[in-house]
Amino acid sequence: MKEIPSVINDNIKNLTSLWKTVGIPLDSYIKTPEFEYCKIKDSDWPNRLWFTKDVKQKDIDLVKEIVKSGNLTIPYWNTKSKNEDALFLKNDFELKFKQVAMYLKPKVCFEIENEIEIKRIYKKSEMKLWVDLYPKSFSYKISESILVNTNKDIHYYLVYRNNRPIGTAILFQTNNIVGVHGVGVVPEMRKRGFAAQIMKSLINVAIINNMDYVMLQASDMGRNVYAKLGFKELFEIKNYVAR
Structure with missing residues (x-):
């Protein structure tokens, strides 16, 4: 389907823009040529570091101390079948949890029960x-x-x-x-x-x-x-x- 590459990018953009929107007013958003991250004091969320380019060993070396000292989570989406996640395991990162990105093209309103x-x-x-x-x-x-x-x-x-x-x-x-x-x-x-x-x-x-x-x-x-x-x-x- 032609829409798939577009909605993949839209899903990632929505998620990372959310983190960025949270971080900017609290002076907690940092951007570099290879990655961006958001660390909020006195909060467990979003506290994420995400790569904006293909992940290389030099990038892993660069973020190791940032992630460790800031107790940050690195979300990795393998949308290009590059298997870069092997680099994380090789460099003493561990998988904390998995998620699945999903989308819906809404058409007709649902009937809602009055319970909530x-x-x-x-x-x-x-x-x-x-x-x-x-x-x-x-x-x-x-x-x-x-x-x-x-x-x-x-x-x-x-x-x-x-x-x-x-x-x-x-x-x-x-x-x-x-x-x-x-x-x-x-x-x-x-x-x-x-x-x-x-x-x-x-x-x-x-x-x-x-x-x-x-x-x-x-x-x-x-x-x-x-x-x-x-x-x-x-x-x-x-x-x-x-x-």
């Missing part, structure tokens, strides 16, 4: 609630300063059931693409179909705003949920950390 409501947040009290709730779903924290400084460019959502907050979500737009990030449901509310309802609500938001595609990066736990909603797989992301 998604609400974009604006108030500082809502931001505090969001950052308190998020680690319950993901076991890592996002600094409140990130939400305060990026709320205009990144849309943060709380998910409610019976007026009780049970989950989170993030929408981030690049061109006519919307990326879905940080969709989580607290453990006691899982396996009840709420994640699928959240995704349907977010897809509807994309349709209402005339987005061409919805992009995401799925964990093993979420990929089947997204596939049932029509998302197609693009490429694998391997996330490495220094030993």
Whole structure:
């Protein structure tokens, strides 16, 4: 399909632009000719270093200390079949987790059950609630300063059931693409179909705003949920950390 190379690039651009958008207002984004990285103080996210060119041994040597001292994760997408990830293993990096990049060309709005409501947040009290709730779903924290400084460019959502907050979500737009990030449901509310309802609500938001595609990066736990909603797989992301 002709659209595939384009949506691969769109998926990567949305993800890396999100990290960059988070880092810039907090003076935590660094760009070099070979790679870029974002390290936020008092936050476990995004804290990523990503290569913008083909990975060479000299580049690995260059980033080793940066990654180790900053406790950064390196996401590697093997979209060119170069098998450069062997360099990471050779140089004492270990695979932390995998994701699958996926996309959807949305067409018709989903019918949403009334059990949940998604609400974009604006108030500082809502931001505090969001950052308190998020680690319950993901076991890592996002600094409140990130939400305060990026709320205009990144849309943060709380998910409610019976007026009780049970989950989170993030929408981030690049061109006519919307990326879905940080969709989580607290453990006691899982396996009840709420994640699928959240995704349907977010897809509807994309349709209402005339987005061409919805992009995401799925964990093993979420990929089947997204596939049932029509998302197609693009490429694998391997996330490495220094030993």
